[in-house]
Amino acid sequence: MTAREAGPAGGLDAAAGGAGAAGRGAAANADAPHVESAGLAALLWSEERPVKRGPKPKLTLAQVVDGGIAIADDDGLDAVTMQRLADRLGATKMALYRYVPGRAELDALMLDRALGAPGEIAGVQWRETLTGWALEFFDRAVAHAWSVELAQRAHTPGPRELQWFEVGLAAMDGLPLTSAERLDVLALLSGHVLSLVRRSTVSGSPEGDLAGSIVPILALRADEYPFTAAAFEDASDGGRDAGLRFGIDRALDGVEAMMQRRAG
Amino acid sequence: MTAREAGPAGGLDAAAGGAGAAGRGAAANADAPHVESAGLAALLWSEERPVKRGPKPKLTLAQVVDGGIAIADDDGLDAVTMQRLADRLGATKMALYRYVPGRAELDALMLDRALGAPGEIAGVQWRETLTGWALEFFDRAVAHAWSVELAQRAHTPGPRELQWFEVGLAAMDGLPLTSAERLDVLALLSGHVLSLVRRSTVSGSPEGDLAGSIVPILALRADEYPFTAAAFEDASDGGRDAGLRFGIDRALDGVEAMMQRRAG
């Protein structure tokens, strides 16, 4: 867990300039050029290293990352241990460090690969484009529920994550909004989406969500929490992802209202 | 890591009915009545156990939980280990298990205690009340930035967390919204708030936020991500928590717009 400490530890800050890296958390296998100084950034942007001398690698970086994703999909993020990943790939634990500097970097690679780049989102109107953006983002995230955890940690964004930004911001091109406001819109939407992904599929277990654990408690203490008890009783049979649409629609209603107010 | 697996493992589902608990993940120290069958729920609602026979406990549950909170405030959630907590309290690691069944339960207790119950939120209008609700929620969460992580995991809500629901729902009493919609409003607001808390204070380190790590990357690849590069360049000197107000205001604008549409 210590190693999973978020923040700019280890090789994360190496992306901040290329020079001055190799600090205290110097990567394992400093002798492995495949990985070396540039650290995470080189991995995320898959900078090739054509120098070929020693034995041929048995694996590829993509295999390692995909293996991690497969394990996470099956049994959750915590099941992705170097040992289990190695077993799956038919290698030993330590062999993996020839491909990935450490667990933190593996996480970053898994995230960027699992989310993927946004597809072509139909829509000429900003509003339907942003709605599609949020819905597609949701779909990607629920498909790999563990990715939410990684996405909301401090991390170095990968190329595909930046693509999401790009597409989202492009949808707002020409609107009467400042740059900060555009980013705030995406933050509001993505925060909502990620929050809902968590509720939808917490640990993949049935009734693992908040409503599932809150209802039996409220049954015993309905008098202390009248509004809450009533709300959860009424809403128990609500549509599956109605909350997702509701939040997106309300957020964009709000943006629209602000722009109209600003225009008139 | 295995033990920190989120979801209804261990004693979490014990809250789901009282009966039928004590499954596979039976709590440590099954011989300790202080903790025993009821598990987390009994702890969260601080059900007393007046039976006094053996030696007097050196500590109290509150001391243990507060100790954990203090460590998390200082050095983050990952620094809260049973060992360190024991050192701080002048006890041994294993002694703590007399007060708390395990790490997961400690987390739940820390969360409920750190967030606390909402204070008296001034406001007669629903809108200003909900704004105050969100802002106060933000303040509480930033004061204990680690709490976001716990709040967004699957967990059993404690009494104070339910109080937040209650206050938020009460603010919407009488509005033309369904129960599901009221819950969705709170989900949208809280998702936004928690998301912003993460951005504000990721791992407590300077420049640990997304903008901090994204800017240097964009400097190298501005041509591939023109909108993103431009947006972050413009917005770099924006107000601190302007994004918080923006999201809250937009969300509530959206709710208002929907109600007006519905009314007329």
Add this chain to the structure above:
DNA sequence: AATAAATAGCGTACGATAGACGCAATTGCA
């Protein structure tokens, strides 16, 4: 063709984690 230089795989550590188990000392109630 022979040699040197890289590079991959990985065996063997180490320190830290959460937690199981059981013993010994302490205390209240009969």
Add this chain to the structure above:
DNA sequence: TGCAATTGCGTCTATCGTACGCTATTTATT
């Protein structure tokens, strides 16, 4: 005065990430 409950905690295990260095393999150079 004992008996039963209860606390503190010493010991032990399984698992985690990963540092270090050896060996085998492959290519580039001579």
